Amino acid sequence: MNSSSPQNNPHLLQQLMQRVGFSSFRALGQAAGVSEKQIRRLRRGEVAQIRLETLLKLSQVLQVSIAELLEIFIPSKDQSREGKPQNSQLTYELENLRQEYNRLQQQLLQQKQALQQEFQQSSLQVLESLLLQLPTAAYTAQQNPQVPAVKLLPLLKPLERLLQEWGIEAIAEVGSEVVYDPQQHQLMEGFAEAGDLVRVRYTGYRQGDKLLYRAKVSPLSHH
Template sequence: MPETDFTQKLQDLMQRVGILSYKTLSRTAGVSERQILRLRRLGVEQMRLDVLLKLSQALQISLQELVATFSGQELLPNKTTPPQELLQQITDLKTEYDRLQLQLQQQRLTLQQEFQQSNLQLLESLLLQFPTAAHKARENPQLSAVNIIPLVEKPLERLLQQWGIEAIASVGAELPYDPLLHQLMDGIAQPGDIVRVRYIGYRQGDKLLYRAKVSPL
């Protein structure tokens, strides 16, 4: 007769990995206690693959072993291997799960990039104007604004670092003119001519967000 209660088997596996309660297993695996109750009473029948994967990882056993342990189906004579058809179903489900996980990661990356882009547009004035204003304030310590610069500068630097955004030079820097990275605000300059940065630019990896604004010396 197929087993209808898998509680003891689950408790044995929990004890092996030092999980002392169903609530702890729920937190460790990231599944609801209701799903654990379903596993205890019904086994793997009608449980979602992602839940089974999380439970197998928390219990430190393979997905195949989890299914074999909590399946009501008869096992092959060696008592350790599920029926071949069940194994194939598990393999197919695992392949589909991996495909969906990859698709989800790609969607998250796209959403993250869209989120960053929309917020960069909101922050554009701050990103482009603040470094120049801070540079001028530091040149004149008498200005009261110099005291609040760190309150804005440090959080802004951390945000840009988290998003993988780096500045193109710094305000006041003198460097060779590169029309791909620099935008002339006035005058004329040939590539390689020394120019001074007046407003910094930004890039994110290989993507240029804003060219630095420069002037000839």
């Protein structure tokens, strides 16, 4: 959609509303959590008088970016409805609004990056002993094949702790016999029907109701 004069704004707004299933301005306001006064301002093209927080709410409900919303409802850069140059105060307010939006976008990006770093650091703290000791243990095992693999098991405790904190649980233990379920199990070889007994070769994982990885299994007849 292109920018338009204020008298066309109600029609443009209705087009956006119909696209996402709103039949009335009141329903739009209730869904976005904004007052009817703010909806009327948007319909009149008085975007500069609407708080950025309100515009963000409306853009989310209408499923358009705030930049698109500004482009649609801000009058033409060169002329207003009467064909006269735009009011300089309005132009100034709109520019401030764009700058505030850009600042907010940058702030959200920085917050996202900070959260990612915080998440990575907290995960690394849990996995610290595994990260530091596992390479040395693997090297030792390569140099001395007589070292029992059972000695490596304590190193997996941090990983088990992390999975527990994230609510991730194993579908079945490796080596266990389970009833074959194509939704949760993946055959590595042979053939099996739902309900047949199979042996777990590689465990799978789920997080709550969400399946992350299917467990890899083999028919019992192959072992």
